[in-house]
Amino acid sequence: MSEEARGVVAEVLAKGEVDGVLGLREDEGAVGPHYFRKGDDLDSLVLSPKYALPLVLRWFRLHSPDTRVGAVLRGCEERALVELSKRRQVDLEMIEVIGLACTAEEAKECGCVNGSPTNVMIGTPTEGLPERREFLALPDADDGARLDYWKAQYSKCIKCYGCKNVCPVCACEVCMMADHGWVRGGSLPPKFATFHLIKAYHMADRCIECRECEAACPVSIPLTEMYGRLLRDVERRFDYVTGADPEQRPPLLTTLMDEPILEEEEEGGG
Amino acid sequence: MTEDEWEPKILVFCCNWCSYAGADLAGVARLQMPTHFRVLRVMCSGRFKPEYAFKAMEQGIDGVFVLGCHIGDCHYLEGNHRAKKRFEVLEDMMVHLGVEPGRIKIDWVSASEGVRFQAVITEFVAHIKELGPSPLGGGR
Amino acid sequence: MRHDEEPRIGVFVCHCGSNIGGWLDVPAVAEYAGTLPYVVHSEDNLYTCAEDGLAAIRKAIKEQDLNRVIVASCTPRTHEPLFQATCEEAGLNRYLFEFVNIRDQCSWIHMSEWDAATEKAKELVRMGVAKATRLVPLDRSTAPVELVAMVLGGGITGMTAARAIANSGFEVYLVERRSVLGGLLNRLHKIWPTEESPRQLLDGLEADLEANERVHILTGTEMVDLKGFVGNFDVTLMPVEGNGDGLDLKVGTIIVATGADEMKPDGLYGYGEVEGVVTELELETMLREGNLPEIGNAVFIQCTGARGQRVTYCSRVCCMTGIKNAMELRELYPEASINVLYRDIMAYGISYEELYQRARVKGVGFIRHPKEEPPRVETGPDGKVRVTYRDVILGRDIVQDVDLVVLSTPLVQHEDAKELAQMLRVPLGQDRFFFEAHVKLRPIDFASDGIFLAGTAHGPKDIEESIVQALGAASRSLTFLKAGQVLSEPIVAVVDEDSCIGCGNCIEVCPYGAIELKEGGKRGQVAEVNPGLCKGCGTCPGACPSSSIQQLGFTDEQILAMITALANGGD
Amino acid sequence: MTTFEPEIVALCCNWCSYAGADLAGVSRIQYPPNVRILRVMCSGRVEVGHIIRALEMGADGVLVTGCHPGDCHYISGNEQAEKAIAATKEILTVLGMEDRLSLEWISAAEGQRFGQVMTDFVERIRALGPNPMKEAKVSRGNPGDVPGRLEDLVDRTGVMYCLECGKCEATCPITRMEIAYSPMLIVEEALRDLPEELEADKGLWNCITCGLCSHRCPSGVDFLEFVRQAREVETSSCDRCAHGGVFHALAGIMANEAVSQPGRLDWVEDGMEVAEKGELLYFTGCLPYFEPVLWDVDVHPAGALGSTVRVMNHAGIVPVVMADERCCGHDLVWSGQSGTAFAELARLNVEAIKATGARRVVFTCPEGLRTFAKDYPRVLGEDAIDFELLHITQLFAELIEEGRLELPEGTDEAVPLTIQDPCRLGRHMGIVDAPRKVLDSLPGYELREMEHHGLNAHCCGTSSWLNCGTFSKRIQVERMTQAEDAGADLLVTACPKCFSHFNCTLNEPGSDDTPPKPAVEIVDISVLLSKTLGLEGGGDR
């Protein structure tokens, strides 16, 4: 697949519509983001492991806002880009997405429904899973078992901030998780309500379910079991899918008049 | 701390123009209500953010109640809209978290509704008493 | 004594006579306050808001070198300005002050739980102290006032207010939905006590308004949109019918003088079913148009639909209207027997009591019926109306067949008042009339500055009282117009440019467009707040994921401190 | 010239004299036809009032016949008759008509005697000549000047100002005992134009016109005037008058100019200096008639006459007293019978007074004072009374103030007494201080005010001899108890009627279960003063 990618990137660079293409480069065994310019050696371009390229694209809006940039992005990363654009972190006009389709296994592993970006240029578009992934069944809520489950999960946390760092939509300069006003310092595991739940609340209208956070979590806390469920609720209540429509404003910023809450009475899903 | 010694501790966010004025009116009318709630005055219910609920419940507060102006009455036009939407997400999280969603509530009280203020407060305190201490509370 | 020095807090706990001290242990609260961190002085006073209380505060600030003051007493809504001014007089920035409400929201609502109420007062004070430690000095800003007033409603009230404002040298827009000025007065036959026709009163007023080029009369027009705040409201007016183009105005103050309607008592005393049962205004219309049939005898029924029957309130003027019209019928038909069935005759004051006496002398009968036994009205023989009522003194029922039954019904708020109230951002009371800022001391103000209230929109009242409120509302407007500027509270939003990434969440939730993006900050763009436009609602910090934008006076730090103070109670 | 044919009324007792009359008839004994026989079951049935009213109506002579002493079918009926007739004769002697009455005992068997008695009596009356009342031009009947319609009455007396506040109801001494009656109820009936209900007995006639309700009415309704005029509208009969309507009849008689009262001054004993002309006139009122009329209740208010004159003489005053003083007419005014008789009485009295040249007229009876002050101007014109009117207590107070009555020094003894403010003196005329000034200056006595005194005093129970019934008795007992509760031994009255009503109730022979009478002694203020000055000979208390 990397070969195909190198060819595609080369074509794009050749066309000259972009000043360069942001992709991944392997250098002495380490893979990192690299900005390939026209004429660069593309051999080192690789496609995995996944990397929060959307966050890197913010650099261009900051430092050279009028350069057009190409970027090799998977479906979820493109959606992340859309969400970042809604927070004025990137300018979509100046970015040309070089769509990289995930393989069926990758889609299955992510539980991703639409495995491929809008215009797939690398790899063949896969339908992704027939319907959305099933969440893990959570224990029953009434007798507190479910809460104990989450307490147990969150108590594993070693506050490495991996989930925040790797998340393509976490664009804040100073994150509340690191703010002693909110999260009392000096205690491990961190008090999960102010640490994990505030993060989950912020994810409710941003997370694009790329599950990088889970991948990055050293103690494998099932973070997207919470974030995913919140996304479903947001979708159901506010008819809003993260990363889908660049024009649609984030639900928590709009008023009831222009975006009424749809199901008022029905209780949140299990 | 045994069951009967436990007294619920409830935090109520009131917006200055409607629910806080309604609370005052309930006082002027000497409408009696349980003592287990403390009012925190903000200028508008839009000032409330779910993060406060997490911070509060984490420290052992058993219930959080947000009282704003009726939709359409907000002194600042749409503050209560935002509060309502944020609250929806918070409520969903409670369900997924396994915490009784009844621990947190949002409602509207106008400046002239002293009786309504008494009613919603009394009902919420009773509900929290029923639910018992907050499981999030770190065993206070 | 600068604010960033270590906080030195003074706590003043008020007895408020017996209103607080009578229901919770004020000295214990003061003593407890003394034990809290950074509290260097605490005392309790009988009336903190009185001269001696304020003197104690000034004295403590000077002698104890206080840089924070907390008063625990009634409600900030009425007394915060007073204590802030006292701090300012003693040289302390007025915003290094925190108000704790332990009366309206503690002692008065927990009157049978001495200990729990005292405990609650202590915790409220602890929350206040926690916030006080994180207060910073702030300064009020002034904004210019548009030297134009607007009056909604062209009845006697609106016209009087408009004339008073114009005569004091200011431009005023008088907006009336109907095509003609005069409101309810147009439907009256005679007004008391001058016995003149309403036209005589209205014509003079209307002439003054037309002659005064500072007055702009806009009949057949209504307000469809309102933005902005005291001093500069943006109003959009539209003609009621047709699609003429609207008019956008910038005005400094607004007076609500939209009046009221007469209740149609369907289903009461046969109204709408039995012939010959009319309301007061319908009678006055017949009198005005001269098509009142011959009256042999008539019965007036007071309090129709009022005081618990349909609405809960007494409508103040229906007794006098009833008596005026009863005397009018006695004048037209001296032999007619006119009886007024009443529960209480509200002939308050001097001239109304005299009218009531004159009616009795003129032969109008007054019969009191108990509230539980209202009169019964049904179709009587040969076109008459049969009224059966109980005379308590004679101790028996009396049946009368009369030519006319007149029902005195209460004034009620307009059906669509809720729309206007929402546009103005002002509440309606339980009685659906506009809900004033304070029933006793601010009867013609609203809680939000710059909007005033007068006439029957505030509640039922007679013409003279409406004129007094109209002049009063004019005066309230003139305090802003003549001052030319308005002081705005500095509880506006501010941006921490180090942490703001310019994501624009705050911009989107701000109802006043008070935030814009500018160059700067770590991400090349940061939000910037225009204090003149920001009205201090605090919705933007609610939408900021990184707490980069804060509302002064209600910062996250302060709110979190209060939550923590409340939460860890004992420890 | 036709001879005078006297009209005679004979009241014959059924068992003896009536039977005697039949026997005369059976025996065809002839006697003049002038007699109209009226059968009564017993001569004891005949009351003073019957005789006086017969004479008032113009009867030339009245003959009462009964069984011989001891024969009375009802044992002692004839003895009662004897006393009644004796009392009536006393009254008639004042009017100079005593010969027009005679009492004869005729048994059932004395047909012959019956005829003889009749014949002799007719001739005697023929000799006397016609009863002056025959051509009396005035009558107590409906004066006609008061229109019958209630509505006009309502307008005239300001009753429509009533706000039904209920204060009069909660004040009236009668309502407190009889809930069917209340001033407000009467006003409501008038306002609702219901004359028939107003006239029913529970209505208008229960009112004792004490004026407490008018005094307290916040709406200024002159309820007294309303009751007075309503009674005029309602009736002219006298069926509710007490003591058989004697006083009202006497007023009717005295209203006839032709009637003179030769015995009017019989009460004047030697040692009392009085005059026919002079500066100060003492208007005695009906006192001379009181005792004979009230013969059956053993009440003696007339002592006040002598005491008053003695005190006046002691102070160097020789009061004018009029032989032809007529009844002031008060009782007619308040019983709805003021008719033309009242105006005539007013005229006669005022002319008589003017004839004596008196500048000051002193009244023992406050009812007389009020009638002269308020009712005479109504019938004689505002300026008819050009002389000063004052109550006897005002004169006494004046004399004491001017030191013309040297009162003996105080003794350490201080008999507690209290004063009954007569309604006509206090509330009607506003005179409250004079009696107190007198009592305060009396050595040996100490005034204890009752709870209700002055303008707030409670009434002595009845007025103008009307409707004296159980209410009046209960009020009298209650009032005397109040005096006792105030710690007084003496209850001083300043009105002969209060004096009479109180004593009448005290004298009433109670049965064993009636509660004991209040331990107070009733004394007239003039008598008390005279006694204190040591002027009383024997005299009554």
Added chain:
Amino acid sequence: MTKDESVLIIGGGIAGFQAALDLAAAGVQVHMVEKSPSIGGRMAQLDKTFPTNDCSICILAPKMIETYGHKNINVRTYAEVQKVSGSIGDFQVEILQKARFVYEDKCTGCGACMEKCPKKVSSEYEMGLADRRAIYFPFAQAVPRVATIDKDACIHFKTGKCLLCVKECQAGAIDHKMEDEVITVNVGAIIVATGFDVYLPYEMEEYGYGRYENVVTAMEFERIINAAGPTHGHMQRLSEDKGRPKRLAFIQCVGARDVRHDRPYCSAVCCMHSTKEAMLAREHHSDTDSWIFYTDMRAFGKGFWEYIERGERDYGINYIRGKPGEIIEDPETKDLILYYTDRETREVRALEVEMVILATALIPRADAPEVAQILGIEMDEYNFFKAPNVMMSTDTTREGVYMAGYCQKPMDIPDAVAQGSATAARAMEAMAQNPKGGTSQKEVTA
């Protein structure tokens, strides 16, 4: 235009405050003259106010302080207006500043002098239920909190000796040689807001006021239940047993709606304040029962009727239609027996209570005739100031002189406040139309 505008306000009560604060906020210079040593007016004597049962001094004190402290308002207490001349737009006013024998700027209001002063006189503020000294504050929350010496009471002015207060005063603020002074001010308009007096029903013997100790007027009762009052808020009888009255009777329209005492008008606020006082009695002690005897229950203002129904429902107040005929005192127990008619059974009943509160008429100030004469304005037949144009109740019979509050006609506090603002508007209009010396605005708008 506003720089040289100024207004005189006579009377430092709630109506005067509202007028003063409106004018001052509009930049007009206000001269306020108050006869008694402190501003506050009648409202300062009340315990609570209907229909909200707000604590009266609590909502009044901020207004008092704001008025006294406002830079545009010059408050003169213990002062009276002596003479007024000139016309609308240009009045010359002579103000007599009575000597209070205490320097306002020196006195700290510590109150030490009062403890030492030996002379006690009855306190007008406490309606005679408590004493004050010759040197005194009328009440604790007085504004300005400056002592005043009552010349007629002070021993020094009689005997030339004493001066205990001078010794006691560390601030050296007392000076018995101070003299009255007269100040003239020039104003564009005048507002009179002198309030009312309470009718004392001595002449109505049937109710025994002045004879029976436990028969009090409503204002006296307000002082009795006031925490800062003579009994420190303990509801107690005035008979020397000082017992707590468990049964209270309120009688309405005492001396009001009373033709006999030529006061046929209704004082408009008594039905409400009797209900309030009955509520407060029940609040002080839950076993207190109250009876209110009325002719018409006049609760016509906003929220008033609901207040009365709450009184009946939640506070168990017994409302009885019909005035009691008379009151009799039981000499031993000093309890009072009222005779009244029960409307349904029409019986005359006796109700035994431990205290009777007479809701007496509220009448114009005793000195209203002098004030009217000085101002050159007319009065109506009851000494209220006359409004020639009935529809413009703010305007007196003299152009440029306006009136607000109870001195114009019986009204409650919200109406007085509204009329306070109304007179401010009229004053501003008057000055705009008749500027001192400037071109009259009249031609522009005529």
